[in-house]
Amino acid sequence: MVPKRYELTKSQKEILIVSNKSEICSQSFNESFILTFSCGIDIDLIIDSITSTFHKHDLLSAVLDRDSLTWKTESSELFLVEEYVSSDNEMSLLEDRINRHVYDLETGPLVRFFIIKEEEKISLCIHSHHILVDGYSMNLLLEDISFFYREGTNFDKVAGDFSHSFEDLIHAEKLDEYNMTEGIEFWKESLQNVPLPQDLPWNTRSGKQKLYEGDSTFYTINPEELQRIEQKAKEYKLSLHNFLLAMLFFVRHKLTDEKESVIGCPISSQNYYGLHGIFGNAVNLLPVKFIVDDRESVSQYFSRFKKNFVCFANWTYNEILEKIPVKRSADRNPLIEMMFNLSTDQENWAFKDISYRTSRFKKIATNFDLYINCRLTSSSLNIAIDYNTNVYNEESIEKFYGCFKNVLDQICTDEVDNVKELNLLSNDQQIQKIQEWKGYLSAIDHSFVKDIIDNTTIYSERVAISGADISLTYKQLDILSNLVAQRLLINHSDSDVIGIAMTRTPYLVPVMLGILRAGKSYIPLDLDFPEDRLHYIIADSEIKCIIADEIPLDFVRSLDDNILLIDSAKIIKDEQNYPYDQKTLPEIGSDDPAYILYTSGSTG
Numbered sequence: 001m002v003p004k005r006y007e008l009t010k011s012q013k014e015i016l017i018v019s020n021k022s023e024i025c026s027q028s029f030n031e032s033f034i035l036t037f038s039c040g041i042d043i044d045l046i047i048d049s050i051t052s053t054f055h056k057h058d059l060l061s062a063v064l065d066r067d068s069l070t071w072k073t074e075s076s077e078l079f080l081v082e083e084y085v086s087s088d089n090e091m092s093l094l095e096d097r098i099n100r101h102v103y104d105l106e107t108g109p110l111v112r113f114f115i116i117k118e119e120e121k122i123s124l125c126i127h128s129h130h131i132l133v134d135g136y137s138m139n140l141l142l143e144d145i146s147f148f149y150r151e152g153t154n155f156d157k158v159a160g161d162f163s164h165s166f167e168d169l170i171h172a173e174k175l176d177e178y179n180m181t182e183g184i185e186f187w188k189e190s191l192q193n194v195p196l197p198q199d200l201p202w203n204t205r206s207g208k209q210k211l212y213e214g215d216s217t218f219y220t221i222n223p224e225e226l227q228r229i230e231q232k233a234k235e236y237k238l239s240l241h242n243f244l245l246a247m248l249f250f251v252r253h254k255l256t257d258e259k260e261s262v263i264g265c266p267i268s269s270q271n272y273y274g275l276h277g278i279f280g281n282a283v284n285l286l287p288v289k290f291i292v293d294d295r296e297s298v299s300q301y302f303s304r305f306k307k308n309f310v311c312f313a314n315w316t317y318n319e320i321l322e323k324i325p326v327k328r329s330a331d332r333n334p335l336i337e338m339m340f341n342l343s344t345d346q347e348n349w350a351f352k353d354i355s356y357r358t359s360r361f362k363k364i365a366t367n368f369d370l371y372i373n374c375r376l377t378s379s380s381l382n383i384a385i386d387y388n389t390n391v392y393n394e395e396s397i398e399k400f401y402g403c404f405k406n407v408l409d410q411i412c413t414d415e416v417d418n419v420k421e422l423n424l425l426s427n428d429q430q431i432q433k434i435q436e437w438k439g440y441l442s443a444i445d446h447s448f449v450k451d452i453i454d455n456t457t458i459y460s461e462r463v464a465i466s467g468a469d470i471s472l473t474y475k476q477l478d479i480l481s482n483l484v485a486q487r488l489l490i491n492h493s494d495s496d497v498i499g500i501a502m503t504r505t506p507y508l509v510p511v512m513l514g515i516l517r518a519g520k521s522y523i524p525l526d527l528d529f530p531e532d533r534l535h536y537i538i539a540d541s542e543i544k545c546i547i548a549d550e551i552p553l554d555f556v557r558s559l560d561d562n563i564l565l566i567d568s569a570k571i572i573k574d575e576q577n578y579p580y581d582q583k584t585l586p587e588i589g590s591d592d593p594a595y596i597l598y599t600s601g602s603t604g
Contacts, residue, residue: 003074004058005065007170009269009282010316013069015131016105017318018367023102024212028365029130030099033138036123038355042149043115046124047080049148050113054078056144057279059132059166063108076108082115091118095361103129111141125361134283135343136268141279146349164275169282172273176314183312187324190289191262195469196327197337198256199369202396205463210331211390214366217397218359219405221381228412229381236302241342244374245288246305247411248340251404253292254424257467260291264336264368267313285317287336294420298411301419327469337369344376360384370400402429449516449588453478465506472506477513484514484547485585492545492564497596499538499546499563501525501556511547519586521593527555537598538563 008016019026054060061078062071085091094116103110110132114125126133126141133141199205221229233243245263252261269275269282290305321334328334345358358377363386371386385397392400403424410422423430456464456478464474472480488498498515500522502508515522523541525534537543547566548556557565 003072005068006059006062006071006073006166006280008069008071009169009280010173010319011134011269011283011285012131012281014316014318015281016064019105019129019131022212024365026102026129027100028212028214028363028367030101030103030127030363030365031130031133031138032098032125032127032361033142034123034125034359034361035142035349035356036121036359037351038121040354041122041351043082043122045149046115046145049145050080050124051078052148053141053144057140059280060111061109062132063110064105066106076110079109079112080115081113082117084117086119091116096364098125098127099361099364101127105129105131127361131281134268134281135266135341136270136283137279137281139343139346140277142349143346146351149351164278166278166280168275169269169273169278169280172275173269173282173314176273183315184323186312187315187320191287191320191326191335192324194260194262194289194326194335195258196329197261197332197335198258198466199391199463200252200255200396200400202393202399203391204393205331205391206461208331210333211388212365212367213389214363214386215389215394216362216384216386217394217401219383219385219401221383221405221408223379225409225412226379226381229408232412236299238302238306240376242305243302244342244408245340246290246302247407248338248372248404249290249292249305250294250301250419250422251400251407251424252338253294254422255400255403258292260289262287262289262335264288264317264339266339266341269313272313284313284315285336285339286313286315287317287320292419294418296419297417298419333368339368339371340374341372342374342376345378358382448590449513452513453517465509467504467506470506472510477510480507480510481513481517482585484511485517487566488515488518488520488545489584495543495545495564496520497541497543498522499525499541499543501527501546501548503549505549507549515547516588516594517585519588519592521595523596523598525556540598541596 015029019029058073059071061076062073063075064070065072083094085094098112098114101112111126111128114123114127116123116125124145126138128138229243230240233240236243238246245265248263249261252258252263265286265288266283267286269284270278272284293301293304296304317336326335358375359382366386366388368386369388369391373384373386375382375384383401385401387397406424406426406429407422409426410416416422456474458474460475460478461473463471464477465472488495492498498520500508500511500515502511512522523537523543525537525546527534529537538546543563545564545566546556549567556563
C-alpha cells in the first residue's frame with residue numbers, strides 16, 4: 001500500500017484534546033472487544049484473517065502527526081500476540097496489563113490483537129484507542145476478520161464496500177459546516193436553559209474537580225425477559241434502543257427529581273452521511289433531552305418520547321457547547337453525565353460453524369459518571385455499566401441497576417396503565433424496606449437531628465444537598481440551619497409551630513432543620529391548596545410565624561395580616577446578627593414532635 005495522509009475527523013480532534021491531559025484521561029479512551037470461541041477455532045487461520053484485515057484498512061497502520069494534525073498510514077506494524085493463561089488469577093492479571101496500556105498516538109500501534117489461550121477455550125481480544133476505533137469501526141473489523149476466516153484471505157474475494165474512503169467522510173464533514181444554521185437554532189431552543197445534571201443518590205462526589213478513575217459492572221437479561229421487553233417496545237412502536245432509553249429517563253427522574261434531563265447517545269457519522277464501510281472514528285455525541293411527566297399514561301409517555309427525536313447528528317459535543325451557553329461546574333462534564341448505547345452482534349460475524357460469545361474488559365477510567373452500554377446478542381441482552389469511582393461505587397451501581405430492572409419488569413406487565421404507578425422497588429424490596437424502617441425506628445433513643453449535625457462535622461466539605469443550580473455542603477447546612485434556629489429562639493420563642501411556605505430549593509432543607517434544632521415543629525403549607533384550606537390550616541394549628549421565600553411572600557401575606565412573615569433569603573444573610581452558637585440550642589428528644597401534616601384523609 002502507498003502511505004497516505006488523512007485529516008482527523010471532528011470527533012477525533014475532540015478526543016485528542018481530552019486524551020492529551022494525562023495518562024488516566026488517555027486510558028479512559030481504551031476500548032476492548034472479546035470473542036470467546038467454544039472450541040475448534042483454527043488459530044493459524046484467525047492470524048491470517050487478522051493480517052488480511054490489517055492490510056485492508058490502511059488506518060490500522062496509522063499514527064498521529066501532531067504538527068499537521070493528520071494521520072500517517074504505513075507507520076506502525078501489526079500488533080498480534082498470543083497469550084497463555086492457566087487460571088482465573090492469571091486472566092485477571094492479563095486483563096489489568098492490557099487495560100492499563102497507555103497508547104502513544106505518535107508511534108502506535110493504536111489497535112492491538114491478542115489471542116488468549118486458556119485450558120478449554122480460545123479468545124480473540126481487540127484492544128484499541130477510541131480515537132481510531134469507535135463502535136461502528138469495531139463492527140467492521142469483526143465483519144472482515146470473520147469474512148476472511150470463512151472465505152479465505154484471497155483479496156480477490158475481499159469483504160466490504162470500497163466505494164467510499166476516509167477522505168469522503170472528511171469531505172462530507174467540511175461540506176456540512178456550511179449548512180449548520182438549522183442545527184444552531186434547534187440546539188439553542190433545546191438546551192440553553194437545561195440545569196446542571198443532578199447526581200443519583202448514593203454518590204460520593206467531592207465537589208472539587210473532575211476525576212477519571214473508573215470501573216465496570218456487568219448484567220444479563222435472559223432470553224425470556226428480553227422477549228417480553230422486545231414485545232413491549234414493538235407494542236408502542238419503539239425501537240429497542242428508544243424503549244430502553246425512555247425507561248432510563250424515567251428512572252433518572254425518580255432518583256434525582258429532575259423533570260428535565262439530558263442523556264447522551266453516540267451517533268455514527270458514517271450512517272448519518274450514508275457513507276457505509278468506512279473505518280475510523282467519526283462518532284458524534286448526541287444530547288437527548290426529555291421532560292418526564294409522570295401524570296401521563298404509559299401510552300402517552302412513549303408516544304411523546306417518539307416525537308422527541310429530532311436529530312442533528314452532524315454536530316459534535318464541543319460544537320454544541322461552544323454555540324450554546326450551558327451551566328458548568330469544575331467537578332463534572334457540562335450538560336451530559338449519563339451515556340446510553342445499544343449495539344448488536346451482527347449475523348455476518350460467522351466463523352464457519354464455530355459458536356462464540358462476546359464480552360469486553362472492565363474500564364479502569366471513564367469520561368462520564370455513568371455509561372450504560374447494552375449489547376444485543378442472539379439470545380440475551382448484556383449490559384455493561386461503566387462508572388466513575390470518584391462518584392459511585394459498586395453498591396451504588398447495583399442499586400441503580402436494580403431500579404432500572406424493576407421498572408422494566410413492571411412496564412412489561414399489563415397491569416401498569418399510568419407512569420406514576422411504576423415503582424423503583426419490587427414488591428419484595430418494598431416489604432423489606434418497611435421492615436428495616438420499623439426496626440430502625442424502634443431502636444432510636446435520640447433525635448435524628450443529632451445524627452445529621454454529627455455528619456456535618458464528619459463530612460463537612462462534602463455536598464449534602466444540590467438542586468436548582470445550588471449546592472450546599474454539610475458545613476453550610478450546619479451554619480444555615482443554626483442561623484434559622486438562633487433567629488427563632490431569639491425573636492420567636494413563643495411560637496411552637498412554624499409554618500413553611502417555600503419553593504423546592506436546597507435552602508428549604510436548612511430551614512426545616514433549623515426549626516427542629518430550635519426545638520419547634522413545622523407545618524408545610526402547600527400553596528397549590530385552595531385558599532380556604534390554607535386559612536383553615538393556619539387557624540387550626542394556631543401558627544404565629546411562617547417562613548417563606550421570595551415567590552410566595554405576597555401570597556402568604558394576603559392569607560393573614562397578623563401572621564409574622566420571615567423572608568428565608570434574609571435569614572441566610574443574617575450571620576453577623578445571629579452568630580453560630582450551638583450551646584444555646586435546646587436538647588431534642590426522640591419523642592419530641594417534628595412536624596404536623598394536614599392530609600386529605602385518603603393517606604390514613
